[in-house]
Structures are given as C-alpha cells and as structure tokens.
Amino acid sequence: MGLTFIKAVSLLQQPLEQILEDCHPNCLVADVIFPWATEVAGKLRIPRLVFHGTSYFALSVFHSSLHYEPLKNITSDYQPFGVPGLPDKIKMTRLQQPDELGESSVNDEIKKLMYQAAESEITSYGVIMNSFQELEPAYVEHYRKVIRRKTWHIGPLSPCNRNTHNKAQQGNAASKDTVECLRWLDSKKHNSVLYICFGSMSWFSAAQLYEIAKGLETSGQDFIWIVRKVKNKGKEEWLPEGFEEQMEGMSITAGVPMVTWPLSNEQFYNERLVTDILRIGAVTQLMVGEEANEIRNRASALKEMAKRAVEEGGSSHSDLRALLDELRLKRPQGEQ
Secondary structure, X not given: OOHHHHHHHHHHHHHHHHHHHHHOOOOEEEEOOOOHHHHHHHHOOOOEEEEEOOOHHHHHHHHHHHHHOXXXXXXXXXXXXEOOOOXXXXXXXXXXXXXXXXXXXXHHHHHHHHHHHHHHHXXXXXXXXXXXXXXXXXXXXXXXXXXXXXXXEOOOOHHHOOOHHHHHHHOOOOOHHHHHHHHHHHOOOOOOEEEEOOOOOOOOOHHHHHHHHHHHHHHOOEEEEOOOOOOOOOOOOOOOOOHHHHHOOOEEEOOOOEOOOOOOOOHHHHHHHHHHHOOOEOOOOOOOOXXXXXXXXXXXXXXXXXXXXXXXXXXXXXXHHHHHHHHHHHOOHHHO
C-alpha cells in the first residue's frame, strides 16, 4: 500500500470525527495504518480497536526486530541472523526485512508511520486479529503475555460465507468466466490443481512472468493462474510461444499447501510461519511424493481447524463474543 494513499486517507480524520460525534458508536474499528483513528476515538471517549490483517507471528517477529535490533551488526544482505525473544528459532536476512526496518532515507517516512501506528496500538483499547488460536497458539500467547497487548482473534474472516454458493457469489457467480472456471475445476481430480496468485499489489517483469509460465508448462500440472490484465492489451506478449495452445484443457490463466514467494513487507515473516512453524509450505515438492502428502495432510487439518474456529463455540467465535460482552459493559447505563 503506497505512502501517498495512506497520507491521503489521513485527510479523513476531521470528517470521521464529525460522523462519530453524530452517531456515537460503542467502538471504532480501524486498520493499523490509520493511527490517527485512535486520536479521534480518544477525543470522543469511544474505544478504538486496531485491526491487523496479518498474523500474530509476523507482528511478534516485527516487534522483536524493533526491540532487539538484530540488524545492527549485520553487514551482508544475505547473512542469516537469528531474531531473539521468540518462542521459536527464526532465521532471517537483511533483504527479508520490511522497508520500515531499512536504513535508507527513502524509508524514513514509512518508518515514522510505523512508529506512529505502534504508539497508536499501545494507547488503543485493544487489537483484533484475522487469525485463530489453533493456527499459532504460541504466538497468540506471546503477543498477549510478552508484548502485553490486549487482543482478540476473530479469524479467519473468509469462511464467514459458509457454503460453496455464497463463496462463488463473492466472485460474481453469474459471470460466464466464473461458471467456466467452476465447470473446469469439477472436471479435474481432487487436490490436483495448482493455484497461482501473487495478489493485486505485486509486480513482475515480463522476464519473470515468462519463467513462471515456462515452469508451469514443464511441470505438466493442471493450474489456475491469476494474472493482472494490462488495460487495452490483448494476448500477453511475455507468454512462451504456443503456451496457450499447449496448456488448453490444463489451465485457466486469469486451506491448501503453498509454494511461497514473498515480495515485500511482512510477507517474508509469513513465509517463515508457513514453512518453518506450520510446515505447510513446499520445499522441494508440492504435488507428488511423501513430502507433498505430509504437507497436504497438515494443510487439510488446519483447514478443518479454521472452519471450527469461526463456528459457534469455536475459538474465534468465543473471542468475538467475549469482546462484544466487554464492550457492552462499557456502555453508559442509559444505553445498556
């Protein structure tokens, strides 16, 4: 997310304050990148909850990196170093650190924003996380007892629409492309399709995209690859010659095992969570072999845990209920 966007959104501080004065809600939930929201909530005596979309693990690694400064004595971009003060032994390199931990002047504004966000988090009422207890229990406890943050986990938020029909509707199930995609998936064997997606903020050169395409072509695996389309362009010029024709019937270009390719920010931390802690990230093989089966079994078990977490009586459902009960008790007597 660009610094320009974050600065632009900060201009909403005054309008938000006006809206909250009129409706006076029981609490304000605002993303971590909006530290000014805590100031607004404090002024109006409304509890502010910071929302984090990342993992407890990533936040714990980031906090330890800020607190212990393990980068201070590292001279090489590629020299592994340990991040102290964590439940597990975690090795990183300088290149795997977020921009805000870098030393260049370009990162000064980002670093300032992150420090403001950290201060805002400390003075807020608490933190809600898109995670669940069973995914990273040691780091939920670490965040609460060592970092000493008041926090509730309410995730994963994605399974809130529980059945396939509702999930499909999120992607506009009525569209021709969606129907075609689901029909194609139904024609494939269970657990046989690779899904490749780097998100909406990632950027790759034509040469990198070409190599990914060649790798997929060589693998012989069925796959779905989500590729951002360049406006006013037809066929992608970077695709290997004959790629679409050779892949016809095998692919659609447009709680599973993962191959990780972190690109920025806390993605490098989450890679460690996926590969080292949860062990659902592939090291050598993803689709076939004993290692692939072990990874798939662990991913499948976590999928079931995630589903149970948001169901009634589950860990995230219970945490959310506890938060709501606590907020109700904070209401003025006349509003109970």
